[in-house]
Amino acid sequence: MAEPWTDDFAALETRSRHGLRSLDATRASLSNRPQETQMRFFKSHPALSALLAFLILGAVSGAAYAVVREVWVTVDADQSPDQIEHDVTDQLQQQGVAATVHADKEDNGNLRVLIAQTGSGSADLESGLHVEVKNRPAGEQRRRSMRFELKCTDCGIDPSALADTMSGPDMQAVLTGEFANDDDLAAAVKKVLAAHGFANAKITVTDGDILVTVDSAPTASPAAP
């Protein structure tokens, strides 16, 4: 018996051939391709390094962050990204914390781990998360966290648009970027938010940890892409 996707796969096989580029066209398109500029932090640190990023998003009141728990997690940097994600997720679950774990390794072995929580459970990881990274020198480990609070629920802000901004490539570049001090980091976060129409967001940065608070309606329209 044919599988239900048989006809659809045949259609995909045909459609994917439409407008196929030639070898020469590939060459031409490559010559016009802009250079990649993201992930400058890792590129400037050729030695094996690890960045731990914590992004906690929640459309909740600030009171939800009052709860603090102590949670310990060990990351084995020699594991594959899939193994790290699985292992860290297990460790968090065993301690009653539900979070999404994302690990990424570049070709040169640099490691980035993101632990993300959304919703009312965000309190669990606010400041009590302790992460030990095995097989990476302590001097090559960095940690940065970003929390986000949307305090007004009926002020005309589209939560998904704000979440897109908070989790988009511009903010990702900030979260993994290098800044001389907290003020510069706060200014970079504010600039990204303002460019997407959230100029009224309040930014607080303490020792590299970022708190973004939005408690009123946007004051500017989103910038053109």
Added chain:
Amino acid sequence: MNDLAWNELSLLLGPIHDDVQLFARRIAGSNAEGDDVFQEAVLRAARKLPSLRDRGKFRAWMSSVVVSVHRSRCRRAFWSRFLSREDADVVGDDGASWADERASARRASAALATLRPPEREAIVLFELHGYAIEEIAEIQRSSQSAVKSRLVRGRDRLRAFYHSLEPRSQAVPTEEVCRG
């Protein structure tokens, strides 16, 4: 990429150019995204070509580079997808909306998008490109048993996807059908 690097790469890439480009398009979810994956893979391949000792294995090696780029992009995309949001209804409200070839291909892409990247790559290589399991294992740099598991899990997810399309058109018969 300088001319020397391109000339060396193009000699190897020429015979398999279309096949690898098609692979990138089919795992990426759209032709445009696939072309971007392919371009990035070609650039990366040009940089790393000196490290390939056995040029006879270029086809599998090049496909591995595409897999690597694809995985990297999926991981980058993580940042914009871990929030639970309602996706656009690319599937349509019922199966009948997928009547023509274009819609059928889009449904295939939507079905493949429900798979994890390694499963998607394995399914595309096996089902659409006719690769053997040992060849896929070489491309994915994993064991044959891992590839078999990915194929099984991938097919299960595909069945679940297509099963999810069925109830809307079958579970609740219309009044007219009941009368008929």
